[in-house]
Amino acid sequence: MAKSDEDAAKYVYGVVRSRGGARLKQKGIDDKPVSVVSNKGLGALTSDVPDGSLEAGREELLTHSRVLEGALKRGVVLPMRFGVVMPGEEAVRDELLAAHREELETQLDEMDGKVEINIKGIYEEQGILREVLEENQEIAKLREFLQGKPDDATYYERIRLGELVAEALTAKRADDERLIVDGLLSHALSVEVGEPVHERMAANASFLVERERLDEFDQATEKLGAEHAGRIRFKYTGPLPPHSFVELAVGG
Amino acid sequence: MATSMQQSRGAQPYRGGSGYVARSSSSGLYDVLELILDKGLVIDVFVRVSLIGIEILTIDARIVIASVDTYLRFAEAVNRLDLMATETQGLPELMEGITEGGASSKTKGALQGAKEALFGGDEDEEDEGDRERSTTRRRRSSSGSTTRRRRRTSSGGNSSGSRSGSRSGSRSKSRSGSRSKSRS
Numbered sequence: 001m002a003k004s005d006e007d008a009a010k011y012v013y014g015v016v017r018s019r020g021g022a023r024l025k026q027k028g029i030d031d032k033p034v035s036v037v038s039n040k041g042l043g044a045l046t047s048d049v050p051d052g053s054l055e056a057g058r059e060e061l062l063t064h065s066r067v068l069e070g071a072l073k074r075g076v077v078l079p080m081r082f083g084v085v086m087p088g089e090e091a092v093r094d095e096l097l098a099a100h101r102e103e104l105e106t107q108l109d110e111m112d113g114k115v116e117i118n119i120k121g122i123y124e125e126q127g128i129l130r131e132v133l134e135e136n137q138e139i140a141k142l143r144e145f146l147q148g149k150p151d152d153a154t155y156y157e158r159i160r161l162g163e164l165v166a167e168a169l170t171a172k173r174a175d176d177e178r179l180i181v182d183g184l185l186s187h188a189l190s191v192e193v194g195e196p197v198h199e200r201m202a203a204n205a206s207f208l209v210e211r212e213r214l215d216e217f218d219q220a221t222e223k224l225g226a227e228h229a230g231r232i233r234f235k236y237t238g239p240l241p242p243h244s245f246v247e248l249a250v251g252g
Numbered sequence: 253m254a255t256s257m258q259q260s261r262g263a264q265p266y267r268g269g270s271g272y273v274a275r276s277s278s279s280g281l282y283d284v285l286e287l288i289l290d291k292g293l294v295i296d297v298f299v300r301v302s303l304i305g306i307e308i309l310t311i312d313a314r315i316v317i318a319s320v321d322t323y324l325r326f327a328e329a330v331n332r333l334d335l336m337a338t339e340t341q342g343l344p345e346l347m348e349g350i351t352e353g354g355a356s357s358k359t360k361g362a363l364q365g366a367k368e369a370l371f372g373g374d375e376d377e378e379d380e381g382d383r384e385r386s387t388t389r390r391r392r393s394s395s396g397s398t399t400r401r402r403r404r405t406s407s408g409g410n411s412s413g414s415r416s417g418s419r420s421g422s423r424s425k426s427r428s429g430s431r432s433k434s435r436s
Contacts, residue, residue, distance in 0.1 A: 061288055
C-alpha cells in the first residue's frame with residue numbers, strides 16, 4: 001500500500017470539517033488512498049501525486065466526482081474544481097486551509113444541509129420543430145417552397161430556412177429557460193443559470209436545494225416534466241456537492 | 253436521500269413520480285463535467301493538472317454554433333419533418349411514400365449529427381456519460397462569453413447573493429490564469 005507522503009504533491013478534492021488526519025476507505029486518483037490534511041477544524045480531502053503531475057482523463061474526472069460524492073454523504077463538503085494539485089501537505093495546510101480559513105468556514109456553514117441539483121431541459125427535436133413550424137408562417141411557407149426542389153438549386157433558401165429556425169429556437173429557449181428557472185427557484189435557495197451546451201438545450205441550471213426540501217424540489221421537477229412532455233425532456237443530476245455555489249477570493 | 257443515488261453511468265431513467273424526468277447521480281460524467289471543470293474552489297498559487305484534451309472537450313461542448321452548417325442542418329431537419337401527425341392534406345412529400353418511412357429517422361439523424369459534431373460521440377444520448385477524453389476536435393480560443401453565468405437568489409435572499417458581483421470576474425480571471433500555467 002502506498003503510504004501517504006508528506007512531501008508528495010497532493011491532489012485536492014475538497015474541503016470538509018475535520019478534527020484529525022483521518023484516512024478514508026475511498027480510493028482516490030490512481031488508486032491512491034484519500035486522506036484528510038487538517039488544520040484547526042478544517043480538512044482537505046487529498047491523495048498523493050507522486051510524480052507531481054497527472055494525466056487527466058475520464059477516469060480521473062469520475063474519481064474526483066466519486067470522492068466528493070462520498071464526502072457529501074458524510075456531511076458538508078466544499079468541492080474543489082477538478083485538477084488542483086498542491087506541492088505538499090504543508091502547502092495544503094498553509095496556503096489553502098489557513099490562508100482561506102474565514103471564507104472556508106463561512107461557506108461550510110452556508111452549505112451545510114444543502115446540495116446542488118443540476119437540471120437540463122432538452123428539446124425533443126420532432127416536437128419542438130413541429131411547434132416552430134406551427135407558430136411561424138414564414139418558416140412554414142419557406143419549407144413548403146423547398147419541398148421537392150433539388151438541394152443545389154436552393155442553397156441560399158435552405159440557409160435562410162435554417163437561420164429562421166435557429167432564431168425561433170433562440171426565442172423559445174429564452175422563454176422556456178425563464179419558465180423552468182422560475183418554476184424551480186421557488187423550491188430552492190439559489191440558482192446558477194449556465195449557457196446551453198448544445199443547440200437543442202432549453203435550459204441548463206444548477207439549483208442550491210436544502211436537503212429537507214429535496215422531495216418538494218423533485219416533485220416540482222416532475223410537474224415541469226409533465227407540463228412539457230413531448231417538447232422538453234428533463235435531466236436531473238444530483239444530489240451533488242455545491243460546485244456552483246462556492247468560491248475563494250483570488251490572490252489570497 | 254443520497255443512498256437512492258444510482259450507481260450506473262448516464263441517465264438511467266428513474267421512474268419515480270410521473271416519470272417524465274431522467275435522473276442520474278454524479279457518476280454520469282457528462283452531466284457533471286462542466287461543473288467539475290468549471291466550478292468549485294480554486295486558488296491561484298499553484299499549478300493545476302495538465303488537462304490533456306479535457307478543457308478542449310468542455311469548450312467544444314459549450315459551442316452553440318451559429319453557422320451555415322448549423323443552418324443547413326436545421327433546414328434539413330425541418331424539411332424532412334414528418335408532418336403526418338398534424339397535416340392530413342396532400343402535401344407533396346406524402347406522395348413520395350417510399351421515403352416517408354425513413355423520414356423520421358432521417359430527421360433525427362440530422363440533429364443527432366449536429367450533436368455528434370459537438371461531442372464527437374456516436375453513442376445514444378442516454379449514454380452521454382461514457383464520452384471519452386479523446387474528443388479533441390475543435391478548439392475555440394476565447395471562452396470569455398461561455399463562462400458567463402447568471403445568478404439569482406430566491407426571494408428569501410441570502411449572503412451568497414451579495415457575493416455574486418465579484419464572483420464572475422474573479423472566476424474568469426483565475427481560470428485564464430491557471431490555464432496559461434497548465435500549458436507552459
